[in-house]
Amino acid sequence: MWKPPERIKYQTTVERWPTGEEAVGSRLYSQLSSPNLSLEQRTWVPAMVPWRASEEGDVTQDVIDWYARFAEGMPGAIVVEATGIRDIPSGPLLRISDERYVAGLRRLTDAVREASGGRTRLLIQLIDFLTIRRRPQPETFFNRFLKVTSTHRQRLGMERQDEQIVRQRLFSLSDSELEDVLSPRELESLRQGYRERVTDTHLPAISALPTTLPVLFAQAARRAQAAGFDGVELHYAHAYTMASFLSATNTRSDGYGGSREHRVRLPLEVYEAVRAAVGADYAVGCRFLSDEIIATGSDIDDACFFAKEFALAGMDFLSLSRGGKFDDAKQPRVGGAAYPYTGQSGYECMPAYLSDERGPWGRNSEPVAQIRAAVHSAGMSTPIISTGGIHSFDQAEALLCEDKADVVGFARQALADPDWFQKVRLGRGKEVLLCRYSNYCEGLDQKHKQVTCELWDRADLDSPDAVLATDGKRRLTAPHWSP
Numbered sequence: 001m002w003k004p005p006e007r008i009k010y011q012t013t014v015e016r017w018p019t020g021e022e023a024v025g026s027r028l029y030s031q032l033s034s035p036n037l038s039l040e041q042r043t044w045v046p047a048m049v050p051w052r053a054s055e056e057g058d059v060t061q062d063v064i065d066w067y068a069r070f071a072e073g074m075p076g077a078i079v080v081e082a083t084g085i086r087d088i089p090s091g092p093l094l095r096i097s098d099e100r101y102v103a104g105l106r107r108l109t110d111a112v113r114e115a116s117g118g119r120t121r122l123l124i125q126l127i128d129f130l131t132i133r134r135r136p137q138p139e140t141f142f143n144r145f146l147k148v149t150s151t152h153r154q155r156l157g158m159e160r161q162d163e164q165i166v167r168q169r170l171f172s173l174s175d176s177e178l179e180d181v182l183s184p185r186e187l188e189s190l191r192q193g194y195r196e197r198v199t200d201t202h203l204p205a206i207s208a209l210p211t212t213l214p215v216l217f218a219q220a221a222r223r224a225q226a227a228g229f230d231g232v233e234l235h236y237a238h239a240y241t242m243a244s245f246l247s248a249t250n251t252r253s254d255g256y257g258g259s260r261e262h263r264v265r266l267p268l269e270v271y272e273a274v275r276a277a278v279g280a281d282y283a284v285g286c287r288f289l290s291d292e293i294i295a296t297g298s299d300i301d302d303a304c305f306f307a308k309e310f311a312l313a314g315m316d317f318l319s320l321s322r323g324g325k326f327d328d329a330k331q332p333r334v335g336g337a338a339y340p341y342t343g344q345s346g347y348e349c350m351p352a353y354l355s356d357e358r359g360p361w362g363r364n365s366e367p368v369a370q371i372r373a374a375v376h377s378a379g380m381s382t383p384i385i386s387t388g389g390i391h392s393f394d395q396a397e398a399l400l401c402e403d404k405a406d407v408v409g410f411a412r413q414a415l416a417d418p419d420w421f422q423k424v425r426l427g428r429g430k431e432v433l434l435c436r437y438s439n440y441c442e443g444l445d446q447k448h449k450q451v452t453c454e455l456w457d458r459a460d461l462d463s464p465d466a467v468l469a470t471d472g473k474r475r476l477t478a479p480h481w482s483p
């Protein structure tokens with residue numbers, strides 16, 4: 001992952017934890033009563049992919065154990081990982097793309113309800129993503145993948161040569177010579193691996209996204225409802241299709257790109273289709289970016305505009321993330337795929353302990369406060385979830401008391417210690433395992449390995465309740481804690 005050049009080392013410490021009495025009387029542990037979304041406390045575990053589904057995208061016992069373990073901590077809500085809405089092979093990523101997935105997802109909602117005693121609301125994040133291929137061997141790229149065009153021939157002065165000879169010539173060129181012959185997109189396919197964009201409207205499937213996606217999202221949402229989820233979160237953040245529609249880099253000329261009004265059109269149409277499918281009294285919200293953190297990307301002004309549009313359209317909550325784009329991803333090794341959390345935008349999404357003078361904590365808090373203010377200025381009070389580097393009670397409580405958020409998201413801190421919510425509520429904050437922001441978990445995610453936390457994955461490996469990862473060295477869930 002990209003690191004800020006300052007490389008200042010930070011160590012997570014918490015000076016003060018509340019007593020049980022203070023916690024119970026706090027904003028953080030107060031209820032959120034919103035028409036379709038009532039939470040027992042204003043805490044939220046945002047989506048985190050743990051790579052535990054089957055190759056076919058089914059819920060496995062490991063998926064159930066993972067979420068049941070979070071539910072033991074009884075946060076206000078848990079959002080199940082990004083779950084695919086298309087019925088296409090996507091490795092061990094959870095899917096909701098067909099009726100056959102509903103029974104497994106029902107087992108998951110039942111398990112979470114049981115483990116939290118019905119206290120935790122469970123939502124599921126619905127995702128669509130476009131094709132991305134691994135970085136090819138140059139030889140394979142020039143022999144098979146590259147479509148030889150008249151432009152290449154012209155630039156090489158090889159108008160009449162046999163195609164195989166043109167390919168061989170291209171393969172023999174140096175990096176800088178290739179820059180004069182290949183288009184920027186072809187160079188990207190060679191250096192990073194081929195990646196589809198929402199602007200590739202010459203491809204029929206991409207051109208048709210405004211027609212196909214509302215139906216796919218709506219069907220997936222209906223399945224989520226049938227499986228017993230309390231709501232759905234539309235994934236409009238990071239590097240995926242819907243975020244790419246919102247992005248300032250979206251220059252589609254069919255009314256779904258260009259101006260902010262056009263970029264937000266499909267996300268709103270997807271929402272309308274989902275709402276029509278699940279009815280008026282079901283929680284539907286989205287996750288989007290407070291800032292894309294890429295040179296030509298959307299910024300906080302765009303995010304304020306989108307937030308108002310989503311709120312006015314009737315969304316039940318808005319959850320804000322930050323960065324996480326392909327645009328500035330590091331070059332993968334040959335045979336590897338680009339990963340959207342390796343550049344500066346990735347750092348802003350999951351800031352780590354090696355940081356700049358601002359440090360890794362709460363970097364999303366002020367932008368989210370601005371977005372919330374924009375929503376309120378439009379006369380709306382849609383609950384806003386603020387996530388990013390939050391690990392202490394005081395941080396979270398301040399966000400709520402200063403009207404900077406309505407609910408606080410704890411992603412890596414909940415992974416580090418799923419009992420944070422219980423421990424703090426009971427006045428036992430000193431027992432919390434504090435996230436070090438080492439991003440060991442994120443490194444596993446990048447390799448599509450079962451995600452665990454370094455603070456507990458080697459603890460009590462012999463205990464009867466420890467289920468081990470496929471590498472045989474790590475336990476898959478945190479050891480149980482009893483108050």
Ligand SMILES: Cc1cc2nc3c(=O)[nH]c(=O)nc-3n(C[C@H](O)[C@H](O)[C@H](O)COP(=O)(O)O)c2cc1C
Nearest residue numbers: 046047048049081082349388389410411412441445
């Ligand atoms: C292992 C891992 C997987 C993640 N998967 C998702 C995901 O599926 N969807 C999503 O919106 N964010 C995902 N995120 C981002 C988190 O939800 C969160 O926004 C980010 O970690 C910053 O919050 P934190 O500082 O509280 O960890 C993931 C993060 C981690 C560490």
Ligand code: SF4
Nearest residue numbers: 435436438439441453
């Ligand atoms: S591995 Fe654990 S301590 Fe490190 S960032 Fe992830 S959750 Fe935090």
